[in-house]
Amino acid sequence: MTARLYIHPLTAVSGPQAVEGDAVRLAGGMVYAREFAVIVRRDGKTISREVVTPSGIDSALARLPDELGPEGERQWSGLRTAHPPMQLGSRTVRLDQPQVMGILNVTPDSFSDGGRFMDDPEEMRAHAAAMHEAGAAIIDIGGESTRPGAKAVWEGEEAQRVVPAIEHCVAMGAAVSIDTRRPAVMEAAVVAGAAIINDVSALRYDPRSLEFAAASGKPVVLMHASGNGEDLHAEPDYEAVAFDVFDFLKDARDRAVAGGIAQDRIVLDPGVGFGKSLADNLAVLNHLAMYHALGCPLLLGASRKRMIGALSNEVPAHRRTGGSLALAQLGMDAGVQLLRVHDVFETVQARNVWRGLRDAALTDFAGLVS
Template sequence: MKSYFRPLPQASAPRPTDAVDLAGGPLWFTHAVALRRGGAPQIVPAKAIPDDVLTRLTVPRAPIAGMDMGGLSLMGILNVTPDSFSDGGRYLEPEAAVAQARRMAEAGAGIIDVGGESTRPGAETVPVDEEIRRVREPIAAISAELDVPISIDTRKALVAEAALAAGAALVNDVAGFTHDADLAPLCAARQVPVCVMHAQGDPQTMQQAPRYDDVRLDVYDFLSKRVEALVAQGIARDQIMVDPGIGFGKTLDHNLILLRDIALFHGLGCPILLGASRKKFIGTISGAGTADTRVAGSVSVALHGASQGVQVIRVHDVDETRQALALWRAIEWGYKNGA
């Protein structure tokens, strides 16, 4: 029976002599939770983890799109759509989009994620020409004005091609490269890094009673297969990020389980992206009804992600998240002026 291993990350000193680095970053672990389908979880020492799995859990992650995967980067969300759940319609005009990108970059975003198609539950598919029209000019303007990498949030090869030509440096596909068969070959040919996300169903159907045998292990197996498929098509493994897809075909309980055990996904040997900013489950738990009132809850989730060694956190509220992370780092590792 296959075993999966979720490391139990630690940050604070003193560090035991038998500790091992988590993904080559500042966190470490001495033990992990061993998970098996149909079996009870067990805590095991790191030395009991099979060598190939332990290597994937500990090996340093290579830089991606100029971001240091040995630390934590913030991905600023920039939706150039009329109907995104949180900020739809605010940044449709290129001037507004560039101004928002500038604010996020100045606040500490390590990359700006530009999307021209809403993927909120129930959203309709946007025609390719319209999606290209929405994203091409803002990406070109941001690329020309700001020294910050840009990712294109799309499921479609033609949109990604136009975005890459305009200056994007990473392709972020919420469909896990299953929607458009031409997208992965395009990324391989252009040698651009990618983010592969799990979603059960498409935006129109994904929240219609999603079910899993074990959401953690089902999502892990999906991402593992998608990573192997992308590698087989010529995309370097160290240039692939994985995203468990919080809110994409998951119930509230599914989301909480994935967040609690998100360190499991270090076992894929790829950097982890966490995207939970302002999502509905935050409002359900906190009582914050509208998306723009869920900042504090979103920051709380981001801090949890940081404590589990997540390398990239996708957020609407860059400055608020950066402040919280600065305090978390200072408490865990000691304050350094200017750090």
């Protein structure tokens, strides 16, 4: 089996000045990484692991097997790639700091809102406006539940659910993403004004999706899920889940690029909760920073997920705000650019406090030798 390489950022520092410049700005954001594990795996086992700082990375990459040298250079470059802003219609969304994506489900069986926003258009519009005013950079609109056991929806019905919500959100000045895996819904959503295609199947569910996404010119979100048919939560067969997710996202990125989607229009999502046990989710979350090596912005969708209930006496979805904020902060500490959440006001507030702390850390030279 071919050897595979993974470069995993291990530690963060307040800024490069704290360590005599021996740190790098992770993915062009507000997090500075100091130590990195350079990991080589073969046949499901780790055969080498070396921890280095940026000053030693060239030597570490030079010691890799010859066939891994180019991949090492690509991953090291990916970890340091500063992603340009996304131009989403009339709105510009910067990716040099965490941004909040608000969730708007217009389904009858959403695990978090129970269909309130499909049954009551006025409540849907009020909720969308509240998220927009609270600071959501993007509103992500979906017309099909993707929770385990949810029934598939006919694409015509899905389009009928999402188009009015998209048109309303665009009219109030919001940037909108469409959460769907069906090309006909993607097309209807883009015509209605959606600026991002967010596909939980990573453009695998329908062979026409990749062609449409490429032709549309819109940014796309490619998410990891263990299944690729009707059941996105199909029984997985992981060797080491954090690395398996990395390999999947790498292949999804490369497939999208080969299909005509520019890499700078690809966002990657590790798919928390999709075909993953509690232990799997925790492993993926603790390796978030590693996925920057793929050279694309990252999206984290962990809000109100089942794992929070599992870690907090099985509290229902509407009482998982604290856990959701903890995971959002974990994502920010890992340099994640997009946080997909239900609780927009609370997450934006947490992000603003986090950002203030990061800004202060970069300008605080107290305690450093002058």
